[in-house]
Amino acid sequence: MSSANILLIWPENPAIAILLWVFISVVILYMARRPAHHAIRSLSRVIHNAMRIAARSVMLVRNKVEDRNKEVLLAAGEDAVERLIEQEFHRVEAVVTRDLSGYPSLQRALKDQITCIDEDYRESGEVPPSPPGWDKAVEAVAKIRSTGDTMVVNILEEINKSFNKQQKIAISEYRKVSGERHSLLKKMMPYWRKMVNTLDDVEKTISGLLERSRVIDNKMDQYEQIRAGTDKAMRMLSSSSLTQFFIACFVLLIAIGGAVINFNLIALPMSEMVGGSSYIGPYRTSDVAAMVIILVEVAMGLFLIESLRITRLFPIIGSMDDKMRTRMLWITFSILFILASVESSLAYMRDQIAADMQALRQSLAEVTITEPIRGNWIPTAGQMVMGFILPFALTFVAIPLESFINSSRTVLGVLVVGFLRVVAFALRFAGNLALSIGDMMANIYDLIIFAPLWVEGLIRNKAEKPEISSVEKEVIS
Amino acid sequence: MRNIIKITLLIILVSCTDTTSHSRGVYMLMDTSGTYTNEISKAQSIINYLLAALQPGDTLSVARVDSASFSEKDIIAKVTFDGRPSVANEQKRKFREKVKAFAKSVKGSAYTDISGGMLQAVEYLNEAGPGEKTILIFSDLKEEIKKGHVRDFPIQLTGFRVVALNVTKLRSDNINPKEYIDRLDNWKKIVTSGGGTWKVINDLDRLDKILEH
Structure with missing residues (x-):
């Protein structure tokens, strides 16, 4: 008798034999239902827990990597801003050394110019006319009544002549002095221009310095934000790092x-x-x-x-x-x-x-x-x-290479974090899937042995019904 | 860091100790028997192609197939190209001139000792020791051995590529093509049983296939 024939209890009628085997299997499965369910659920729970623990570990690693990335990013950002501030200070130093170091001599020159202008100004001041000592005499002469006396007329005419002569001399003298004053004032003009130019240069230097100081202020703000590790600084550094990475890659390819x-x-x-x-x-x-x-x-x-x-x-x-x-x-x-x-x-x-x-x-x-x-x-x-x-x-190549090396640390870190996140998700998903599959397998198990379960249900219902009715009777009574 | 240094050193050592020869060696047998001397201009074209294709460090030798070819005297020209391209170019020019001079003065031989020539080729190429060894047979492959010469023994051709070029059909082949097919089959059997590979190129417009693996 072959092994196939051994399985066939009824070799003449294989269909009945198969049915018999199915029946036996169902009965065995029904009898082993509780331990089988227990085994399936335990297995699925073990897988679920293992996956959850693994996911948790991966998440912990991810957090560590994220912290490290943050540290690296902040350190890189700090370094970069420090370099920028340093450069700005170097520029300020250069301006100070180049322009402001000449300030003592500039001040001396300005002082000299101001002294020259002052002297010229003083010299150009209008000399007040000498106080007339003969005002009263003129007044007295003017009060003399014109009686037509020829002598008086002569005296007055003489006085008039002297006046006119004196006036002409005074006017010419005045014009001469005014001319001298104007020439002195004209001499002042180049000094003024020089001074204006010098002061313009000083203004330019000072405004340049002010601009630099504003840049330094901005950088210092950034630096403080980086030192504080704010989200804004993190976002800014991260995006800057990615941009740097792609630009460096492009230049390196070239x-x-x-x-x-x-x-x-x-x-x-x-x-x-x-x-x-x-x-x-x-x-x-x-x-x-x-x-x-x-x-x-x-x-x-x-x-x-x-x-x-x-x-x-x-x-x-x-x-x-x-x-x-x-x-x-x-x-x-x-x-x-x-x-x-x-x-x-x-x-x-x-x-x-x-x-x-x-x-x-x-x-x-x-x-x-x-x-x-x-x-x-x-x-x-x-x-x-x-x-x-x-x-x-x-x-x-050194310049993009440095950018590439610096930014690749961040980019690599971001990629690792992303990868770990995907792994953690996959592990959790697999754990939940295992749990669900366990439940599903238990249900499929019950589906296979639905017939004895149905019979069991009927018997249980029958056994429970009289009990309920007796309780009801008691309640009614 | 130490591991990186170790790996680098290992790579350098492995690279430096690589003794594989990358050069190519080509030995061309030129049939000069009977009417085949008329085909000598075609042989010259093939040699010119080889001179253009071979690189510094490669070996090229051209020998005639006559009544008794197992002899150094039958080598018309031989050269191992210098590593410097300018010197190699000069060697190629001289080689071409030698072949040209031979083509002008060639006389037909009474017998065709291809096996002897092949033995000579094997001996020469084994001595030169190139990485790739190729024997070119420019002949109709109709072997006629002088009485008393013994050539009925296997030839060791492991690692050799044997290429038959311009295998012309004889008048008798036209009457009975099976003779031609049998001739080719016979040579193929000799080569493959000796451990070599066999190829036939009759279309001389496809010379690039000569040095192809």
């Missing part, structure tokens, strides 16, 4: 493009120097050498920009004393200059090799060798200039 072009310029001629048949791993030695040259140029660029204190990627360089830093600046610049010159020469060599290869290919293909067209030096010169310029252009 720089990578430049580096690739640079690589193509020097890879072929490098094979002339280090040989084109040797390999380092799967890469040609000449390609690796070209790449190393470009990377060294980028590194020198980083040091150069760092020495200029434009970036702060290497604190050691930043903390060097000025003399050492200047030395480093010149050394890196010299190396960069030499490498740029080498690249320029390699670009020239590349052109020569390419032309030789072209000629060889034409001769191998038995094609008439074409004469070089006029102005053929233009691509050669262009390549040489590019070879010289690109290393210096790559120097400025």
Whole structure:
């Protein structure tokens, strides 16, 4: 008897046998209903709790990461604002050193000018006419009655003549003195102009300083907000960081493009120097050498920009004393200059090799060798200039690189927080799903054994009904 | 930080100790028997293509197939290109001139010892040690061995690619094409049983397939 036949209790009638098995299964399932429900619910609850605990742990980690992000963001913001304030103070210092340091001499000049003006002004003052001592005599003469006496008439005419003469002399004297005064006042004019210009310059300097002080005030407000860790500061820093990240990425992509072009310029001629048949791993030695040259140029660029204190990627360089830093600046610049010159020469060599290869290919293909067209030096010169310029252009990669590194910490933190949030949600969802699935499985279990449950219900109802009726009877009685 | 340094050092060491040869070695056998000497201009075109396609560090050798080809004397020109492109270009020019001079003075041979030539090719390329080894057979593949010469033994061709070029149909093939098919099948069997790979290129406009894997 095969195993299939063993299962078939009634081999002649398999349908009845199957029904019999179903019946037996249902009875067994009915008998095991309570422990089965218990097992299903326990399992689902265990899964649910495990998921909830895991979600809680993830949320705790997320909170920690969020706190760390906040710290990083605030520290970065603090540093950036500190740098800006520092720069503003440097500008103010420059203005003070440049303009206000000359204030004592300016004051002296102004004093001199004022003294000159004062002296001139005094000299130009109108001299009051000498008090007439003969007023009373004139008055007495005027009171003499005109009696027609010739002698009196003569005296009066003489007096009149003397008066007129004196008046003419006085007027000419007065005009002379007035002219002198006017010339003195005219001499004052350049002093006035000078003084006005000087005061205008002072006003400009002072208003510039006031503007700077307003900027510093704004930055100080920002700084205080960052120090206090306000939401406004957080929002501002976070959005600024994201913007910085995308801008830095864009500029870095451009720089990578430049580096690739640079690589193509020097890879072929490098094979002339280090040989084109040797390999380092799967890469040609000449390609690796070209790449190393470009990377060294980028590194020198980083040091150069760092020495200029434009970036702060290497604190050691930043903390060097000025003399050492200047030395480093010149050394890196010299190396960069030499490498740029080498690249320029390699670009020239590349052109020569390419032309030789072209000629060889034409001769191998038995094609008439074409004469070089006029102005053929233009691509050669262009390549040489590019070879010289690109290393210096790559120097400025340091600035977007610093932005990228600084902002990527924040962006990475935000991404990690987002990821942890999704994980926590997924864990919670899975836990709740497990609980619901447990309930659903218990219900499905009951559905399979609905027949005995239905019978059980009927019996229970029958058993409960007489009890209720007897109670009712008691209530009625 | 220490781990990063360790990994970097490991990568550098692994990279530096990579001894795989990346160069290519090509040995071309040129049939000079009977009427096949008329096809010499086609062979020159193929050599010119190879000179243009091969890079510094690669090896190229051209040998004739005559009555007894298992000999260094049959090598017309051989060169391993210098690593510097300018020197390699000069070598290529000289190589072309040698082949040109040979094409002018070529005389037909009475017998066609392809197996001997192939043995010579295997020996030469194994000695040169390039990363990729290719034997080109510019012939109608009709082998005629001089009486007394023994060539009925297997040739070890593991790691070799054998490409038959311009396998022309003989007059007898036109009468019975099965002869041509059998000839190709026979050579394929010899090559594959020796561990090599076999390819036939009759259309010389598709020369780029020669060095393709």
